Amino acid sequence: GAVVSQHPSRVICKSGTSVKIECRSLDFQATTMFWYRQFPKQSLMLMATSNEGSKATYEQGVEKDKFLINHASLTLSTLTVTSAHPEDSSFYICSASTSGAQETQYFGPGTRLLVL
């Protein structure tokens, strides 16, 4: 149980285009999903917390107009990188949180974004 999928796993795009990444909890409902960014050989950096049906909460320094997050249902959150630039190239990972006493974040397989 507690499987999280992410799509696409890898994307290459031209500078100026927008890229959408989907995160789905496959076998549980997640009221909260998280989006992280990870640079090579570094730890995960939380970008935003996404709650179903409400606006995402962004971490300090993360541009909300640049990284659009939509949490449309209890099993789906999307991250759209708008007008992507080479400096947006990174590994993006989502997680979905189970609820209750055993609350735990389960992570998706990640999306590697390369902006040319």
Added chain:
Amino acid sequence: AQKVTQAQTEISVVEKEDVTLDCVYETRDTTYYLFWYKQPPSGELVFLIRRNSFDEQNEISGRYSWNFQKSTSSFNFTITASQVVDSAVYFCALRNFGNEKLTFGTGTRLTIIP
């Protein structure tokens, strides 16, 4: 504020050796949760264990064991009889009660040499 320190940046051991990954945490809360995740080269973070602050019992799962000591604010992870498939980056993380966010350590890159 909370903080997780993984002082070992990289560790290499020969296959079948035992290895311990250190994790030291800081928090002002009395109720909190500790986690270990494994990140193999594929990139996905794999959940390994969750430990509540009020449960100091050590846990063993196959070749994996965890030593939680509140007195030293440590939550160390030991792999016995290491295997090449254990090669990965391992992250320790902390979550305070009532706070949904995880605080991650910087990770320890473990390489098992065949």
